Amino acid sequence: MYEFTYTTQASRVVFGAGSMNLIQQEVATLGARRALILCTPEQKAQAEVVSSLLGPSSAGVFDGAQMHVPIENARRAREHAKSVGADCAVAVGGGSTIGLGKAIALESSLPIIAIPTTYAGSEMTPIYGITEGGLKKTGRDAKVIPKTVLYDPELTIGLPVRLSIVSGLNAIAHAAEGLYAKDGNPVMSLMAEEGIRSLANGLRGVKENGKDKAARGECLYGAWLCGMVLGNVGMALHHKLCHTLGGTFNLPHAETHAIVLPHALAYNSTVADDAMERIARALSVKSAPDGLYELNEELGVPRGLREIGLNESDLDRACEVALANPYWNPRPIEQKPLRALLQRAWEGARPAA
Numbered sequence: 001m002y003e004f005t006y007t008t009q010a011s012r013v014v015f016g017a018g019s020m021n022l023i024q025q026e027v028a029t030l031g032a033r034r035a036l037i038l039c040t041p042e043q044k045a046q047a048e049v050v051s052s053l054l055g056p057s058s059a060g061v062f063d064g065a066q067m068h069v070p071i072e073n074a075r076r077a078r079e080h081a082k083s084v085g086a087d088c089a090v091a092v093g094g095g096s097t098i099g100l101g102k103a104i105a106l107e108s109s110l111p112i113i114a115i116p117t118t119y120a121g122s123e124m125t126p127i128y129g130i131t132e133g134g135l136k137k138t139g140r141d142a143k144v145i146p147k148t149v150l151y152d153p154e155l156t157i158g159l160p161v162r163l164s165i166v167s168g169l170n171a172i173a174h175a176a177e178g179l180y181a182k183d184g185n186p187v188m189s190l191m192a193e194e195g196i197r198s199l200a201n202g203l204r205g206v207k208e209n210g211k212d213k214a215a216r217g218e219c220l221y222g223a224w225l226c227g228m229v230l231g232n233v234g235m236a237l238h239h240k241l242c243h244t245l246g247g248t249f250n251l252p253h254a255e256t257h258a259i260v261l262p263h264a265l266a267y268n269s270t271v272a273d274d275a276m277e278r279i280a281r282a283l284s285v286k287s288a289p290d291g292l293y294e295l296n297e298e299l300g301v302p303r304g305l306r307e308i309g310l311n312e313s314d315l316d317r318a319c320e321v322a323l324a325n326p327y328w329n330p331r332p333i334e335q336k337p338l339r340a341l342l343q344r345a346w347e348g349a350r351p352a353a
Helices: 019-029 041-057 071-083 095-106 161-178 186-208 213-232 237-249 253-271 273-283 288-299 312-324 335-347
Strands: 012-015 035-038 058-062 088-093 112-116 127-132 135-140 148-151
Touching: 012 019, 012 213, 019 041, 019 088, 019 112, 019 148, 035 041, 035 071, 035 095, 041 058, 041 088, 058 071, 071 095, 071 127, 088 095, 095 112, 095 127, 148 213, 161 186, 161 213, 161 237, 161 253, 161 288, 186 213, 186 273, 186 288, 237 253, 237 312, 253 273, 253 288, 253 335, 273 288, 312 335
Parallel strands: 012 148, 035 058, 035 088, 088 112, 112 148
Antiparallel strands: 127 135
16 A cells, blocks of 8 residues: 655646757747856857857856856856846756756755756756855755756767766665655556666667767656656665765765776665565566676676776775764665775676665
């Protein structure tokens, strides 16, 4: 018998090739008249295209989005929006740009439209992060969720294949952990399973041909679903470990998620039967941990943490840091099995329950 709470989060999603061309009517649908386009310096050309599509509704381009959203930069963007009379913002890009849009929305009434160009999924979550004084603070607030999201698979064709793969596997991790979340529900489980299936199939196609529009569409569709899961339910062991490893040892975010996920699933496999069954079904395999380990191999992802810069001498410290901050997980976090998990993930060995 089901027992759950499901809270919807209002957001308009327009999905399809060429949907970026609808930006002017989407700004009008919000009741806005002047939109400031946000981007990183590297994506200014793409933002200029959006600006031209808006015509007289464009308030220009702010190309100062930065990683981890420094608070000074967020304030500068808000002041710039005010100075040009913008009554909405359009974030074109990945997590850095959408993060800047969220920071603006957090302390103003400016509605945000997101046009994601990666598989990060940030556009579907109420999670924001702002860096102040060298420390990144995160939080959750429904008002930072973009009012409208335009998913245009054509905009992801230029995303490098390797980056596409690790970004997509990172998104799969959101869905996989969402399947055994403490606050999970049947709706999110449906989205998680479909998101894993779509991303796995799409990533295989992207590896074969990075310009395959159908494969890019599958990936973006899967990323949307996985982002929905991340935005609605909590995460557990896998995300805790990855944030520990990334924050303490400066490991690359997406690669760390891809390597650790099969081992974290193996750790929880004895207490999360339904989640493992759904993941295995999505991948068309018998074992969820083995299936993801083999998908990593097929897609050419590094096998072990040692390949991305972690020293074996760091494993004891990683285990200590992970144990120091209690957090929920379907299976109790214990020192010996956790240390064994980290060892296998470092070596690149097959996952073991």
